[in-house]
Amino acid sequence: MTDDHSPSPVLQQGLETLQDLLGPEWEVSVEPEPLPGPDMGWDAVLRVLARHDSRFTDLLVDVREHLTPKEVAGYLNSTAGLVRRISPNSQLVVFAPWISAKTQEELRQREIGYLDLTGNISLRVSRPAIVIHTEGDVRAPAAARSTSTKPLLTGPRAGRLVRLLADVHPPYRATELAKHAGLSLPYVSRLLDALEDQLLIGRNKKLVTSVDWQNLLRNRASHLDLMRQTTPQGMLAPNGVQAVLDRLVEHDGIIAGAKVLVTGSYAARPVAPVAVGGQLMLYVMPHSEHVRAVSKALKLIPVPEAADVQLLQAPDLSIFQRPRRYDRYRQVGLSQLVLDCLSGPGRMPAEGETVLEHMAVDEHLWRVPDLSHLPEVNLQTDQSELF
Incomplete structure (x- = not known):
């Protein structure tokens, strides 16, 4: 909620947005008198009036600069329950500069309306009948990003x-x-x-x-871009992609003394049959000398376009942890494969979602029972335990 009773730009812009969406047959106004008693958990009451029959509903607006799913499940859920008890014909609605997809989901599950200034809006009222659902920005605009010291998933x-x-x-x-x-x-x-x-x-x-x-x-x-963060080097396989895979199998993923793992569509194919075509993507150890050594050993030719193989430099050695063997070759673990596909180009995000579905069928097939089953590794150096 806001900390004082001064006019809120978020409230004012939200009111104008709602009025524009409803059109001239409706009137949206701020009730002039605050509700009696102590702070009830909202900042303003908006009256939404249908001009043709004078029916109206009151929206109890909680104005937030930032909102997390945890706050929705806790404080806001309690406030929404209070609203339903004391005013069954009213509804709690959150106004904010931006609301994340996860937070939107939590709000909808608890039948709490929301409106953000990028166009993410959900409002359902039975009398008078109002149903609004629009989608805005999926990422926070720069002006709406939190200044929290908590780290992000980047x-x-x-x-x-x-x-x-x-x-x-x-x-x-x-x-x-x-x-x-x-x-x-x-x-x-x-x-x-x-x-x-x-x-x-x-x-x-x-x-x-x-x-x-x-x-x-x-x-x-959602914070990643596979083709930006891995310094990809496009390659042509003169003898075909299958010859490259055969060589990987022959050497069990150790090429020119460096670890190589398959990712992308070729790695998704054994677990997500929807994956077809696409470039062969191979993770190599970071640094350009590894790229040159691997490309030479696999008989690949650097090309500026029309590549059928991409050599990706691993931004961190943890990418090589917990690999899997599907078909005949070594590839990245399923969690890494999902991250690569969801952040990759073309059809790869859809392939990533299919891999997620496969993983959800039986977690016991790929999740480690507990941390004691993992070897200790030093990720600052190239350790054999990574394979």
């Missing part, structure tokens, strides 16, 4: 923790996660706080007890 460090949370069954503590991910405890603690705010993990005090791994991977992927 960068290699976040990627390590996200994959660990997805790949290993809870429960576990921040200290254990920090140790296995090669990260500092303060960083892990801050990121876990942020994930809890987004309802991507559940905790009992300091113990992580549940992980919404599907939405966690989707959220992480």
Whole structure:
């Protein structure tokens, strides 16, 4: 809620947006008199009047600069219950500069209306009949981004923790996660706080007890762009892509002394039959000398366009952790494959969603039972345990 009774730009812009959507047959106005009693949990009351028959409804507006799914499930859910008890013909509605997709979902589940200034709007009123649902920005505009010190799901460090949370069954503590991910405890603690705010993990005090791994991977992927973050080098396979795969099988993923893993459409195909065609994408160890050595060993030719193979430099060695063997060759683990596909070009995001569906069928086939089953590795160096 706002901290004072001064006019809110968000409230004013939201009122104007709602009026424009409803049109001239409706009147939207702010009730001049506040409700009696102490702070009830909202900032203003908007009266929405149908001019043709004078029917109206009151929207109790909670104005927020930022809103998390956790706040919706907690405080706002309680406030919405209070509204239904004391004023059955009224509805709680949130106005904010921007509301994330996950937060929108939580609001809809609790029948709380919302309106953000980018065009994400959901409002359902039975009398008078009003149904509005529009979609706006899927990412926060620069002006609406939080100044919170909690880390976002960007960068290699976040990627390590996200994959660990997805790949290993809870429960576990921040200290254990920090140790296995090669990260500092303060960083892990801050990121876990942020994930809890987004309802991507559940905790009992300091113990992580549940992980919404599907939405966690989707959220992480939304911050990525595969073809920007891996310095791709397009290659032509003169003898065909199958010859490259055969050589990978022959050498068990060790080419020119460097680890190579398949990702993208070719890795999705064994678990998501919808994947067809596409370039062969291979992760190689970072640095250009590895790219040159691998391309030479696989008899690939660098080309500026029409490549059928892409060599991707791994931005972090954790990408090579927990690989899988599908078909005959080694490829990235399923969680990494989902991140790559969802953040990749063309049909790859659809392939990523299909892989997610496959993973959800039986988690026991790919999730590690607990952290004790993982070897300790030093991600600052090239360790054999990565394979």
